[in-house]
Amino acid sequence: MVNGAAVVLVYALFVVLASTLGQDGSFKLILAPSIWQCCYLVLLAASLNLVLGFMGQLSLGHCGFMAIGAYTAALMSLAFQRAGVYDDKSGAVFIVILFLCILCAGLLAALFGVLVGIPALRLKGDYLAIITLGFGLIIENVINNLPFAGQNGLAEGSAAASLYATGLGFGSADRVAYLWAGVGVTVVCVALMFMFIRSKYGRAVRAIRDDEIAASASGINTGYYKVLTFAFSAFFAGVAGALYACCNASLSTASFSFTNGSILNSTFVVVMVVLGGMGSLTGSVISAVIMFILNYQIANGAWVGALPGFIRGVFTYPMLVYAVVLIIIIMFRPKGIFGTYEFSILRTPGEIVRKLKGAGKKKAKAEGKEAAAQ
16 A cells, blocks of 8 residues: 555656646657657566566567557557547547557457467477467568558558547657656556566466476466466557557557567567566566667767767667677676566555564574574
Protein backbone atom coordinates (compact mmCIF):
# COMPACT_ATOMS: atom_id res chain seq x y z
CA MET A 1 0.00 0.00 0.00
CA VAL A 2 2.81 2.39 0.89
CA ASN A 3 4.64 1.65 -2.39
CA GLY A 4 1.41 2.11 -4.34
CA ALA A 5 0.68 5.45 -2.68
CA ALA A 6 4.22 6.64 -3.44
CA VAL A 7 3.87 5.65 -7.13
CA VAL A 8 0.53 7.48 -7.39
CA LEU A 9 2.06 10.58 -5.80
CA VAL A 10 5.05 10.56 -8.17
CA TYR A 11 2.75 10.01 -11.15
CA ALA A 12 0.52 12.93 -10.12
CA LEU A 13 3.59 15.15 -9.75
CA PHE A 14 4.76 14.06 -13.21
CA VAL A 15 1.39 14.96 -14.78
CA VAL A 16 1.46 18.41 -13.16
CA LEU A 17 5.01 19.07 -14.38
CA ALA A 18 4.18 17.84 -17.89
CA SER A 19 1.18 20.16 -18.15
CA THR A 20 3.31 23.04 -16.85
CA LEU A 21 6.27 22.44 -19.17
CA GLY A 22 4.20 21.33 -22.16
CA GLN A 23 4.44 24.68 -23.92
CA ASP A 24 8.24 24.68 -23.82
CA GLY A 25 9.73 23.89 -27.23
CA SER A 26 12.45 21.53 -26.02
CA PHE A 27 9.95 19.59 -23.90
CA LYS A 28 7.51 19.25 -26.81
CA LEU A 29 10.07 18.31 -29.46
CA ILE A 30 12.66 16.33 -27.49
CA LEU A 31 11.66 15.27 -23.99
CA ALA A 32 8.04 14.21 -24.61
CA PRO A 33 8.90 11.93 -27.60
CA SER A 34 11.78 10.50 -25.56
CA ILE A 35 9.45 9.62 -22.68
CA TRP A 36 7.05 7.91 -25.10
CA GLN A 37 9.91 5.83 -26.50
CA CYS A 38 11.12 4.91 -23.02
CA CYS A 39 7.58 3.76 -22.16
CA TYR A 40 7.34 1.17 -24.91
CA LEU A 41 10.96 0.05 -24.44
CA VAL A 42 10.31 -0.50 -20.72
CA LEU A 43 7.25 -2.63 -21.50
CA LEU A 44 9.17 -4.61 -24.12
CA ALA A 45 12.11 -5.38 -21.82
CA ALA A 46 10.01 -6.13 -18.74
CA SER A 47 7.55 -8.37 -20.63
CA LEU A 48 10.34 -10.39 -22.27
CA ASN A 49 11.93 -10.79 -18.84
CA LEU A 50 8.84 -12.77 -17.78
CA VAL A 51 9.74 -15.41 -20.37
CA LEU A 52 13.52 -15.13 -20.49
CA GLY A 53 14.42 -14.29 -16.90
CA PHE A 54 11.64 -15.75 -14.77
CA MET A 55 10.66 -18.76 -16.91
CA GLY A 56 14.09 -19.40 -18.39
CA GLN A 57 12.96 -19.72 -22.04
CA LEU A 58 14.69 -17.84 -24.88
CA SER A 59 12.27 -16.06 -27.24
CA LEU A 60 13.47 -14.09 -30.28
CA GLY A 61 10.06 -13.18 -31.69
CA HIS A 62 9.00 -10.60 -29.14
CA CYS A 63 8.87 -7.74 -31.63
CA GLY A 64 6.41 -9.80 -33.66
CA PHE A 65 3.87 -9.43 -30.86
CA MET A 66 4.69 -5.73 -30.75
CA ALA A 67 3.95 -5.45 -34.48
CA ILE A 68 0.58 -7.15 -33.96
CA GLY A 69 -0.28 -4.67 -31.20
CA ALA A 70 0.85 -1.65 -33.20
CA TYR A 71 -1.15 -2.51 -36.31
CA THR A 72 -4.21 -3.57 -34.30
CA ALA A 73 -4.35 -0.26 -32.43
CA ALA A 74 -3.65 1.83 -35.55
CA LEU A 75 -6.22 0.09 -37.76
CA MET A 76 -8.88 0.15 -35.02
CA SER A 77 -8.41 3.89 -34.55
CA LEU A 78 -8.72 4.44 -38.29
CA ALA A 79 -11.88 2.31 -38.41
CA PHE A 80 -13.47 4.34 -35.60
CA GLN A 81 -12.54 7.60 -37.31
CA ARG A 82 -13.88 6.53 -40.69
CA ALA A 83 -17.11 5.37 -39.02
CA GLY A 84 -17.57 8.91 -37.68
CA VAL A 85 -17.19 7.95 -34.00
CA TYR A 86 -14.70 10.81 -33.50
CA ASP A 87 -13.40 13.65 -35.62
CA ASP A 88 -10.36 14.97 -33.76
CA LYS A 89 -8.01 13.80 -31.02
CA SER A 90 -9.71 15.43 -28.07
CA GLY A 91 -12.56 14.83 -25.69
CA ALA A 92 -13.79 11.88 -23.66
CA VAL A 93 -14.80 9.84 -26.72
CA PHE A 94 -11.26 9.80 -28.12
CA ILE A 95 -9.80 8.93 -24.70
CA VAL A 96 -12.13 5.92 -24.46
CA ILE A 97 -11.17 4.85 -27.99
CA LEU A 98 -7.48 5.32 -27.18
CA PHE A 99 -7.60 2.96 -24.20
CA LEU A 100 -9.89 0.54 -26.05
CA CYS A 101 -7.36 0.33 -28.91
CA ILE A 102 -4.51 -0.25 -26.45
CA LEU A 103 -6.46 -2.99 -24.64
CA CYS A 104 -7.49 -4.74 -27.87
CA ALA A 105 -3.89 -4.56 -29.12
CA GLY A 106 -2.73 -6.38 -26.01
CA LEU A 107 -5.53 -8.98 -26.17
CA LEU A 108 -4.91 -9.87 -29.82
CA ALA A 109 -1.17 -10.17 -29.16
CA ALA A 110 -1.96 -12.43 -26.16
CA LEU A 111 -4.17 -14.60 -28.38
CA PHE A 112 -1.30 -15.06 -30.81
CA GLY A 113 0.93 -15.72 -27.82
CA VAL A 114 -1.29 -18.66 -26.88
CA LEU A 115 -1.41 -19.95 -30.47
CA VAL A 116 2.39 -19.77 -30.77
CA GLY A 117 3.09 -20.86 -27.20
CA ILE A 118 1.13 -24.13 -27.22
CA PRO A 119 3.31 -25.82 -29.87
CA ALA A 120 6.51 -23.80 -29.37
CA LEU A 121 6.89 -24.25 -25.62
CA ARG A 122 7.16 -28.01 -26.04
CA LEU A 123 10.68 -27.17 -27.16
CA LYS A 124 13.57 -25.68 -25.19
CA GLY A 125 16.72 -23.64 -25.68
CA ASP A 126 17.93 -23.10 -29.24
CA TYR A 127 14.92 -24.86 -30.77
CA LEU A 128 12.49 -22.50 -29.03
CA ALA A 129 14.59 -19.51 -30.10
CA ILE A 130 14.44 -20.65 -33.75
CA ILE A 131 10.67 -21.22 -33.62
CA THR A 132 9.97 -17.78 -32.12
CA LEU A 133 12.39 -16.15 -34.57
CA GLY A 134 10.46 -17.75 -37.41
CA PHE A 135 7.20 -16.46 -35.94
CA GLY A 136 8.52 -12.91 -35.97
CA LEU A 137 9.52 -13.22 -39.63
CA ILE A 138 6.13 -14.72 -40.53
CA ILE A 139 4.26 -11.86 -38.84
CA GLU A 140 6.33 -9.29 -40.73
CA ASN A 141 5.59 -10.92 -44.10
CA VAL A 142 1.90 -11.51 -43.38
CA ILE A 143 1.33 -7.85 -42.46
CA ASN A 144 3.26 -6.77 -45.55
CA ASN A 145 0.76 -8.65 -47.72
CA LEU A 146 -2.48 -7.62 -46.04
CA PRO A 147 -4.26 -5.06 -48.25
CA PHE A 148 -6.21 -3.55 -45.34
CA ALA A 149 -2.95 -3.05 -43.44
CA GLY A 150 -1.50 -1.00 -46.26
CA GLN A 151 0.66 -3.86 -47.54
CA ASN A 152 4.05 -2.15 -47.07
CA GLY A 153 2.77 -0.51 -43.93
CA LEU A 154 0.30 2.21 -43.14
CA ALA A 155 2.21 4.59 -45.36
CA GLU A 156 0.81 2.85 -48.45
CA GLY A 157 -2.21 0.86 -49.60
CA SER A 158 -5.84 1.24 -48.60
CA ALA A 159 -5.00 2.49 -45.10
CA ALA A 160 -3.10 5.41 -46.66
CA ALA A 161 -1.08 7.86 -44.59
CA SER A 162 -4.09 8.92 -42.51
CA LEU A 163 -2.62 7.24 -39.43
CA TYR A 164 -0.88 10.53 -38.74
CA ALA A 165 -3.81 12.75 -39.68
CA THR A 166 -6.71 10.95 -38.01
CA GLY A 167 -5.54 7.83 -36.19
CA LEU A 168 -3.36 7.18 -33.19
CA GLY A 169 -0.24 8.75 -34.69
CA PHE A 170 0.26 11.77 -32.43
CA GLY A 171 1.90 14.99 -33.50
CA SER A 172 4.11 17.05 -31.19
CA ALA A 173 1.21 18.72 -29.37
CA ASP A 174 -0.73 15.46 -28.96
CA ARG A 175 2.32 13.66 -27.56
CA VAL A 176 2.41 16.24 -24.78
CA ALA A 177 -1.36 16.28 -24.28
CA TYR A 178 -1.58 12.50 -23.89
CA LEU A 179 1.75 11.91 -22.20
CA TRP A 180 -0.14 11.13 -19.00
CA ALA A 181 -1.84 8.23 -20.81
CA GLY A 182 1.42 6.70 -22.07
CA VAL A 183 3.15 6.94 -18.70
CA GLY A 184 0.01 5.79 -16.86
CA VAL A 185 -0.38 2.70 -19.05
CA THR A 186 3.30 1.86 -18.53
CA VAL A 187 3.08 2.21 -14.75
CA VAL A 188 -0.05 0.04 -14.58
CA CYS A 189 1.45 -2.65 -16.81
CA VAL A 190 4.71 -2.83 -14.85
CA ALA A 191 2.68 -3.02 -11.61
CA LEU A 192 0.64 -5.92 -13.05
CA MET A 193 3.86 -7.73 -13.97
CA PHE A 194 5.18 -7.24 -10.43
CA MET A 195 1.92 -8.63 -9.03
CA PHE A 196 2.11 -11.62 -11.38
CA ILE A 197 5.69 -12.46 -10.38
CA ARG A 198 4.95 -12.15 -6.66
CA SER A 199 1.80 -14.28 -6.87
CA LYS A 200 1.49 -18.08 -6.78
CA TYR A 201 1.77 -18.03 -10.57
CA GLY A 202 5.13 -16.31 -10.39
CA ARG A 203 6.39 -18.79 -7.81
CA ALA A 204 5.30 -21.67 -10.04
CA VAL A 205 7.06 -20.12 -13.05
CA ARG A 206 10.30 -19.70 -11.09
CA ALA A 207 10.04 -23.31 -9.93
CA ILE A 208 9.76 -24.42 -13.56
CA ARG A 209 12.84 -22.36 -14.41
CA ASP A 210 14.90 -23.84 -11.59
CA ASP A 211 13.91 -27.48 -12.16
CA GLU A 212 11.05 -28.37 -14.49
CA ILE A 213 11.06 -32.07 -13.56
CA ALA A 214 10.89 -31.32 -9.83
CA ALA A 215 8.16 -28.73 -10.44
CA SER A 216 6.11 -31.24 -12.42
CA ALA A 217 6.60 -33.87 -9.73
CA SER A 218 5.33 -31.36 -7.16
CA GLY A 219 2.01 -31.10 -8.99
CA ILE A 220 2.66 -27.95 -11.05
CA ASN A 221 1.07 -28.06 -14.52
CA THR A 222 4.19 -26.92 -16.36
CA GLY A 223 2.53 -26.69 -19.78
CA TYR A 224 -0.28 -24.49 -18.46
CA TYR A 225 2.05 -22.09 -16.65
CA LYS A 226 4.39 -21.83 -19.64
CA VAL A 227 1.60 -20.90 -22.04
CA LEU A 228 0.05 -18.53 -19.46
CA THR A 229 3.35 -16.69 -18.97
CA PHE A 230 4.00 -16.55 -22.71
CA ALA A 231 0.53 -15.08 -23.34
CA PHE A 232 0.93 -12.63 -20.45
CA SER A 233 4.27 -11.50 -21.89
CA ALA A 234 2.76 -11.17 -25.39
CA PHE A 235 -0.08 -9.04 -24.01
CA PHE A 236 2.32 -6.40 -22.70
CA ALA A 237 4.36 -6.54 -25.91
CA GLY A 238 1.12 -5.75 -27.76
CA VAL A 239 0.47 -2.82 -25.43
CA ALA A 240 4.02 -1.62 -26.17
CA GLY A 241 3.16 -1.79 -29.87
CA ALA A 242 0.06 0.35 -29.30
CA LEU A 243 2.19 2.97 -27.54
CA TYR A 244 4.61 2.83 -30.46
CA ALA A 245 1.71 3.52 -32.84
CA CYS A 246 0.75 6.51 -30.71
CA CYS A 247 4.11 8.22 -30.80
CA ASN A 248 4.94 7.64 -34.48
CA ALA A 249 3.51 9.33 -37.53
CA SER A 250 3.41 6.15 -39.63
CA LEU A 251 3.96 2.41 -39.36
CA SER A 252 6.08 0.01 -41.36
CA THR A 253 6.95 -3.61 -40.65
CA ALA A 254 10.61 -2.69 -41.24
CA SER A 255 10.48 -1.08 -37.79
CA PHE A 256 9.89 -4.53 -36.22
CA SER A 257 12.26 -6.49 -38.45
CA PHE A 258 14.77 -8.81 -36.79
CA THR A 259 17.56 -7.25 -38.85
CA ASN A 260 16.79 -3.54 -38.44
CA GLY A 261 19.66 -1.52 -37.00
CA SER A 262 17.78 0.28 -34.22
CA ILE A 263 17.22 -0.79 -30.63
CA LEU A 264 13.70 -1.83 -31.63
CA ASN A 265 14.37 -5.44 -32.59
CA SER A 266 14.21 -8.72 -30.70
CA THR A 267 17.97 -9.03 -30.31
CA PHE A 268 18.31 -5.71 -28.53
CA VAL A 269 15.31 -6.44 -26.36
CA VAL A 270 17.19 -9.53 -25.18
CA VAL A 271 20.25 -7.34 -24.60
CA MET A 272 18.16 -4.98 -22.43
CA VAL A 273 16.93 -7.91 -20.34
CA VAL A 274 20.45 -9.34 -19.86
CA LEU A 275 21.87 -5.89 -19.12
CA GLY A 276 19.34 -5.17 -16.39
CA GLY A 277 19.35 -8.64 -14.92
CA MET A 278 17.39 -11.76 -15.85
CA GLY A 279 14.88 -12.14 -13.06
CA SER A 280 14.59 -8.45 -12.15
CA LEU A 281 11.80 -6.28 -13.52
CA THR A 282 13.49 -3.30 -11.88
CA GLY A 283 16.60 -4.07 -13.89
CA SER A 284 14.57 -4.26 -17.11
CA VAL A 285 13.06 -0.83 -16.47
CA ILE A 286 16.45 0.75 -15.72
CA SER A 287 18.27 -0.96 -18.60
CA ALA A 288 15.58 0.10 -21.11
CA VAL A 289 16.10 3.74 -20.11
CA ILE A 290 19.89 3.31 -20.24
CA MET A 291 19.76 1.78 -23.72
CA PHE A 292 17.50 4.56 -24.97
CA ILE A 293 19.77 7.29 -23.58
CA LEU A 294 22.84 5.56 -25.03
CA ASN A 295 21.17 5.22 -28.42
CA TYR A 296 19.96 8.84 -28.36
CA GLN A 297 23.33 10.20 -27.37
CA ILE A 298 25.11 8.21 -30.06
CA ALA A 299 22.69 9.51 -32.68
CA ASN A 300 22.30 13.11 -31.49
CA GLY A 301 24.93 13.86 -28.87
CA ALA A 302 27.12 16.84 -29.70
CA TRP A 303 29.90 15.32 -27.59
CA VAL A 304 30.40 12.56 -30.20
CA GLY A 305 31.67 15.14 -32.71
CA ALA A 306 34.21 16.40 -30.17
CA LEU A 307 35.83 12.98 -29.71
CA PRO A 308 39.16 12.07 -31.39
CA GLY A 309 38.85 10.72 -34.93
CA PHE A 310 39.27 6.99 -34.19
CA ILE A 311 36.88 6.97 -31.23
CA ARG A 312 34.36 9.09 -33.15
CA GLY A 313 34.52 6.50 -35.94
CA VAL A 314 33.61 3.74 -33.48
CA PHE A 315 30.44 5.61 -32.47
CA THR A 316 29.26 5.56 -36.08
CA TYR A 317 28.59 1.85 -35.51
CA PRO A 318 25.99 1.80 -32.71
CA MET A 319 25.74 -2.01 -32.69
CA LEU A 320 29.43 -2.21 -31.89
CA VAL A 321 28.97 0.18 -28.96
CA TYR A 322 26.03 -1.86 -27.61
CA ALA A 323 28.08 -5.04 -27.91
CA VAL A 324 31.01 -3.51 -26.01
CA VAL A 325 28.69 -2.27 -23.25
CA LEU A 326 27.15 -5.73 -22.93
CA ILE A 327 30.57 -7.44 -22.83
CA ILE A 328 31.73 -5.09 -20.07
CA ILE A 329 28.60 -5.78 -18.03
CA ILE A 330 28.90 -9.56 -18.48
CA MET A 331 32.59 -9.47 -17.47
CA PHE A 332 32.13 -7.45 -14.30
CA ARG A 333 28.48 -8.15 -13.49
CA PRO A 334 27.55 -11.56 -14.98
CA LYS A 335 24.01 -11.52 -13.61
CA GLY A 336 23.30 -8.04 -14.98
CA ILE A 337 23.13 -4.70 -13.19
CA PHE A 338 20.42 -5.73 -10.72
CA GLY A 339 20.67 -9.52 -10.88
CA THR A 340 17.44 -10.70 -9.23
CA TYR A 341 17.07 -7.64 -6.98
CA GLU A 342 13.79 -5.70 -7.03
CA PHE A 343 13.77 -2.10 -5.88
CA SER A 344 11.14 -1.06 -3.34
CA ILE A 345 10.35 2.65 -2.92
CA LEU A 346 9.38 2.34 0.71
CA ARG A 347 9.35 -0.59 3.10
CA THR A 348 6.09 -1.45 4.82
CA PRO A 349 6.06 -1.61 8.66
CA GLY A 350 5.72 -5.40 8.50
CA GLU A 351 8.79 -5.73 6.28
CA ILE A 352 10.78 -3.45 8.60
CA VAL A 353 9.83 -5.55 11.64
CA ARG A 354 10.77 -8.79 9.87
CA LYS A 355 14.11 -7.34 8.80
CA LEU A 356 14.85 -6.18 12.35
CA LYS A 357 13.93 -9.57 13.76
CA GLY A 358 16.13 -11.28 11.20
CA ALA A 359 19.04 -8.96 12.01
CA GLY A 360 18.54 -9.62 15.75
CA LYS A 361 18.61 -13.39 15.25
CA LYS A 362 21.76 -13.19 13.14
CA LYS A 363 23.45 -11.03 15.77
CA ALA A 364 22.47 -13.46 18.54
CA LYS A 365 23.82 -16.42 16.56
CA ALA A 366 27.09 -14.60 15.89
CA GLU A 367 27.46 -13.74 19.60
CA GLY A 368 26.70 -17.36 20.53
CA LYS A 369 29.36 -18.68 18.14
CA GLU A 370 31.87 -16.17 19.48
CA ALA A 371 31.15 -17.16 23.07
CA ALA A 372 31.48 -20.87 22.21
CA ALA A 373 34.81 -20.24 20.53
CA GLN A 374 36.13 -18.50 23.63
